[in-house]
Amino acid sequence: MYIVTGGAGFIGSNIVQGLNARGISDILVVDDLTDGRKCLNLADANIRDYLDKDDFLRRIQAGEDFGTVEAVFHEGACSSTTEWDGRFVMAVNFEYSKALLGWCVARGVPFLYASSASVYGMGPTFREAREFERPLNMYAYSKFLFDCHLRPQLAAIPSQVAGLRYFNVYGPREQHKGSMASVAFHFNNQLNESGRLRLFDGCDGYGPGEQLRDFIHVDDVVAVNLWLLDNPQVRGIFNVGTGRAQTFNAVARAAINWHKGGGIDYIAFPDHLKGRYQSFTEADIGALRAAGYDKPFMPVEDGVPRYLDWLAQRA
Secondary structure: OEEEEOOOOHHHHHHHHHHHHOOOOOEEEEEOOOOHHHHHHOOOOOOOEEEEHHHHHHHHHOOOOOOOOOEEEEOOOOOOOOOOOHHHHHHHHHHHHHHHHHHHHHHOOOEEEEEEHHHHOOOOOOOOOHHHOOOOOHHHHHHHHHHHHHHHHHOOOOOOEEEEEEOEEEOOOOHHHHHHOOHHHHHHHHHHHOOEEEEEOOEOOEOOOOOEEOEEEHHHHHHHHHHHHHOOOOOEEEEEOOOOOEEHHHHHHHHHHHHOOOEEEEEOOOHHHOOOOOOEOOOOOHHHHHOOOOOOOOOHHHHHHHHHHHHHHOO
């Protein structure tokens, strides 16, 4: 059996699809379906069982077994960067992850978990080292603290443990995220509705729409997760991005080209984001490459049309 927490969410449901593509359906999905719309992410998936995240945690804390578990993909979390209820975020992200890590280590089960590039704050260096980490919100802090909790233990843990610091992920099965969905998703909706895109004006020395992010297609994220599954000797904390920052304008152009038309309107940069906005992110993927991952990553010129093809097929 494979366990995927957050398995009805964005990255988790794509990992389920990746396992299905390998002919694997013996999967336990753990999630919170208070928002029942997330079930649509699993409607075309094959899984064995489902457990609510609180029921699963109780069973983990009680030391229950689930038969032979091949690996745990821990993608479940409160991912809202605007959630400031620290007790809630720490319970859901930090304490939950610690409990699941302990359960996996005690049984020798590979533990592959979602960290976040948000731990680096404003950057400008995005490398897996303490001196470059300065989280700016509760979500980022909870992810950062779990990485800090793991680091001194890692060398003594005999089974595989790997943390993946995802950068700006976009692609299928993110529609439930609302305002937290990727710009590619929002650009597609804007073009469908009005034929015009809205991008921020210049800030931090960048021109209109020229702010840079490391945009990575979710299929590449799944490929890294499955590569780790195939290489249990690899352990540690790794950035998962393309290693190449691209502009919001580049994403916009990719969407406009796919729609065969459209325009861009640049809107005033919001006052409340000034000094708190990541105008540049770019993953240093040296550690991932050194560990042996050698597959190429899709640029937005390839990834955005691939995503919009998927959305069009389901419209």
